[in-house]
Amino acid sequence: MHLDATDFAAMDDGQRLAVLEAMVVGMIADDKITPAERRRFDEIVLGLPWGVERGVLAAMIAGARDRLAALKTPDEVHDYVEALATRLPSQALREKVVFTMATLMFSDGEQDQAEKKALGLFVVAFGITSERAAAIREALHLGGARTTAKPEATEN
Numbered sequence: 001m002h003l004d005a006t007d008f009a010a011m012d013d014g015q016r017l018a019v020l021e022a023m024v025v026g027m028i029a030d031d032k033i034t035p036a037e038r039r040r041f042d043e044i045v046l047g048l049p050w051g052v053e054r055g056v057l058a059a060m061i062a063g064a065r066d067r068l069a070a071l072k073t074p075d076e077v078h079d080y081v082e083a084l085a086t087r088l089p090s091q092a093l094r095e096k097v098v099f100t101m102a103t104l105m106f107s108d109g110e111q112d113q114a115e116k117k118a119l120g121l122f123v124v125a126f127g128i129t130s131e132r133a134a135a136i137r138e139a140l141h142l143g144g145a146r147t148t149a150k151p152e153a154t155e156n
Helices: 006-007 011-030 037-046 054-069 075-085 090-107 113-125 130-141 144-155
Strands: none
Touching: 011 037, 011 054, 011 090, 011 113, 037 054, 037 090, 054 144, 075 113, 090 113, 090 130
């Protein structure tokens, strides 16, 4: 579920920007950027083939943050996410983007309510089914999935 060079080779500039903007949402969704989130963001973003120089990428990130900061109402946020979805027509790419966002959100070891809400908005706007959302969650937790499932199984 990781974004890779093959994904980027198939994207146009608008799609690359949509991916970057989603990653910025993943980093700032809870209005606090921890050092772990910053490191993970840099690790992921700088490791992807954006097709631009690092200074241009930094300007693109700043622009994305500014656009997000300008959103004031829930309707504006919803419209923004819907617009991102239209710029990413491939369902497989949308799932990889949500996985990457979630990876960023979990990089500090926790996910607060604002992050859960943002992720849920993207899942709905991106048309991700509950089965695929479960697969994304499973991929995020890898070894932790068994420990989570065990208590649920004993309750039934």
